[in-house]
Amino acid sequence: MSLSKIKFDKKIVLSxxxxxxxxxxxxxxxxxxxxxxxxxxxxxxxxxxxxVDLIWGYTGLLSLGQGIFFALGGYCAAMYLQITSxxxxxxxxxxxxxLYGVEKLPFFWGPFRSPVFTFFAIWIIxxxxxxxxxxxxxxxRIKGVYFSILTQASLLVFFNFFxxxxxxxxxxxxxxxxxxxxxxxxxxxxxxxxxxxxxxxILVIAAWFFAKxxxxxxxxxxxxGIRDDEPRVRFTGYNPVIFKTIIFSIAGGLAGISGALYTxxxxxVSPQFMTVPFSIEMxxxxxxxGRGTLLGAILGAxxxxxxxxxxxxxxxxxxxxxxxxxxxLVVTALPEGVLGWIQGDGPRNLLQRFGLKxxxxxxxxxxxxxxxxxxx
Amino acid sequence: xxxxxxSLFNGVAIGSVLLVAALGLAIVFGLMGVINLAHGExxxxxxxxxxxxxxxxxxxxxxxxYNSYIIVSIFxxxxxxxxxxxxxxxxxxxxxxxxxxxxxxxxxxxxxILQQFVRSVPLAxxxxxxxxxxxxxxxxxxxPSKIKESINFKYFKFSSWIFAxxxxxLTGSLISSSVSKLSRASARNVDVTAxxxxxxxxxxxxxxxxxxxxxxxxxxxxxxxxITLFLNQSAWGMRIRAVTQNRQMSDCxxxxxEKVDIITFGIGSGLxxxxxxxxxxxxxxxxxxGGNYIVGCFMVxxxxxVGNLLGTVLASFGIGIMTDLIGAGRLLSIWPDMPLPLTNTxxxxxxxxxxxxxIFALIVIFLQFKPTGLFPQKGRMVEN
Numbered sequence: 001m002s003l004s005k006i007k008f009d010k011k012i013v014l015s016x017x018x019x020x021x022x023x024x025x026x027x028x029x030x031x032x033x034x035x036x037x038x039x040x041x042x043x044x045x046x047x048x049x050x051x052v053d054l055i056w057g058y059t060g061l062l063s064l065g066q067g068i069f070f071a072l073g074g075y076c077a078a079m080y081l082q083i084t085s086x087x088x089x090x091x092x093x094x095x096x097x098x099l100y101g102v103e104k105l106p107f108f109w110g111p112f113r114s115p116v117f118t119f120f121a122i123w124i125i126x127x128x129x130x131x132x133x134x135x136x137x138x139x140x141r142i143k144g145v146y147f148s149i150l151t152q153a154s155l156l157v158f159f160n161f162f163x164x165x166x167x168x169x170x171x172x173x174x175x176x177x178x179x180x181x182x183x184x185x186x187x188x189x190x191x192x193x194x195x196x197x198x199x200x201x202i203l204v205i206a207a208w209f210f211a212k213x214x215x216x217x218x219x220x221x222x223x224x225g226i227r228d229d230e231p232r233v234r235f236t237g238y239n240p241v242i243f244k245t246i247i248f249s250i251a252g253g254l255a256g257i258s259g260a261l262y263t264x265x266x267x268x269v270s271p272q273f274m275t276v277p278f279s280i281e282m283x284x285x286x287x288x289x290g291r292g293t294l295l296g297a298i299l300g301a302x303x304x305x306x307x308x309x310x311x312x313x314x315x316x317x318x319x320x321x322x323x324x325x326x327x328x329l330v331v332t333a334l335p336e337g338v339l340g341w342i343q344g345d346g347p348r349n350l351l352q353r354f355g356l357k358x359x360x361x362x363x364x365x366x367x368x369x370x371x372x373x374x375x376x
Numbered sequence: 377x378x379x380x381x382x383s384l385f386n387g388v389a390i391g392s393v394l395l396v397a398a399l400g401l402a403i404v405f406g407l408m409g410v411i412n413l414a415h416g417e418x419x420x421x422x423x424x425x426x427x428x429x430x431x432x433x434x435x436x437x438x439x440x441x442y443n444s445y446i447i448v449s450i451f452x453x454x455x456x457x458x459x460x461x462x463x464x465x466x467x468x469x470x471x472x473x474x475x476x477x478x479x480x481x482x483x484x485x486x487x488x489i490l491q492q493f494v495r496s497v498p499l500a501x502x503x504x505x506x507x508x509x510x511x512x513x514x515x516x517x518x519x520p521s522k523i524k525e526s527i528n529f530k531y532f533k534f535s536s537w538i539f540a541x542x543x544x545x546l547t548g549s550l551i552s553s554s555v556s557k558l559s560r561a562s563a564r565n566v567d568v569t570a571x572x573x574x575x576x577x578x579x580x581x582x583x584x585x586x587x588x589x590x591x592x593x594x595x596x597x598x599x600x601x602x603i604t605l606f607l608n609q610s611a612w613g614m615r616i617r618a619v620t621q622n623r624q625m626s627d628c629x630x631x632x633x634e635k636v637d638i639i640t641f642g643i644g645s646g647l648x649x650x651x652x653x654x655x656x657x658x659x660x661x662x663x664x665x666g667g668n669y670i671v672g673c674f675m676v677x678x679x680x681x682v683g684n685l686l687g688t689v690l691a692s693f694g695i696g697i698m699t700d701l702i703g704a705g706r707l708l709s710i711w712p713d714m715p716l717p718l719t720n721t722x723x724x725x726x727x728x729x730x731x732x733x734x735i736f737a738l739i740v741i742f743l744q745f746k747p748t749g750l751f752p753q754k755g756r757m758v759e760n
Binding site: 140 | 409471477478479480481484486488492495667677678732733736737739744
């Protein structure tokens, strides 16, 4: 996959950033709260898509279980919110415990009283779980489809666990966050949602830069090496296990942040975040946007989710057909995704097909284009 | 003793559903390295086939044979799922050989489409569509070789597709006019009622076993024996085994790997249909019925390793028996006075969902020692 990347002018890049920042600042006043909330949610989903792009687009590991880490981050945030706003309930514990006759707080809820602990737990716990799962799997050189199946199975295991434990974390019903208090404000209130939107937008940009930094340089080269020819990387003296574990836990951490942001904006975290379809959807956002292009992951997540909400409002039954078709289409016809197609030779090939541009006779990468656009 | 027998039977019953469902998956995975995420939906098609067959056998003409509908539906389910599988192979999977992860995503797309198809298309017309696919795909292969080799073969093929489409529409509307339940699309779950001879229980050595469970064990047994015979005794079976072992070498020796792929995929999908019949006997049938079993099947394939049916058999019965042992908390009744912490642990895991958690943990531990399953394929390759 040779991507001849388009180099942009500095001025264009600068104006792009100015417009983007202006949009982010202006969005909360321009959009109605409902749409703003949706946009905020989709932006938070784009963080998990960045993680998927890191492990799948760059390292070649197709994880079908990112929902685990997404939900773990969400649960961490929700547990903190529930426990800090539980003072008016009996025994000073969240309300739902009374339904199951639980009087003492389960031990693992304790640390979540502290905001500092929660702040770190949101990304460290998913990263640690991902690192552990990853290490156990990669250590045995389990890869390819086997890895995908195992991540899917572990997703199901986590789903079963969270779904069945009413007395610990409210099981199927999940933890509600929109009626809880944060710094004296209702989480579900309009002003809080606006702040969450800004936090999300800033974090998306931060995550983007972080991901760019990760794939840059030698570390990124090794990731791509693992994707393209893992045995050769091993024979060159690198240990792929370490790199794969690190990148998988980075993706897990990103998923955790994303899950926490999504939870506070959607108002609930439940085991539904760990269902199999949701985790596979994350992969399709990246696939449509363009794997191996970080911006593609962000755009894919936002646009596909936006399309999903639009289509589901108009024709609820047809979304499944469209989604299924997207999976097949992207994989068979557009393996590099939309952004990868644009950055690659896609537009030129399209123009050639309609006779608008002369066909290049030489090998494309050797081609020298002069100012007039003639190739000879 | 009675308890042990009961536990063993339950385990074998759970395991045999897993086995018949995972059998097709294991063969396809062994041959092509392709994991078919639409396998569960092919099972669902088999289950719906059972439902449709049942309703058609309630028509006055077929009423006298009503009791045998389940036997007929096994064959029909095999054909229906097999045809859909062959179509899938011909249109999508063939393009994606060598990129298993992409195949995974594409088959997931197929599974979404199949699920929504069952929800929003009346079953009668769905049946019609399958019939036209069946005719369109297989009628051209029955033509005499003189026609096949002639230059106008594509026109013959085209006209056979037109014939197929007409037949499909005709049967579809015929069924929809005669069976009112099939003429409307519905997303609700449907129920398959077992014929009278399969209801009730059988008593063996003082323990009562439900007949449907026994029937499933029999279906599994027959499928496994048939597949073993096919793979080991027939010429095509030998070719399949050859391609599984070494694709390039078999290709060099003149085996048509393309045909082998189609046949294997068709058989694997057909077995999913048979599994669907078994599943329809256990509970209600809905668009999501396959999803409940598919991850279990994957675990069987991972645990059993590829290229050896014995591994699949042992893995599914192992998982089945362990599910029953853990999920029903049977260790407690076998050994009642164990220390308290152990009792608490066992009680904690004594539900179906927690048993799955435990089994997955056990499988991951097992894979630490044998990463390629019970019976790994031997070979001297860098990649395995």
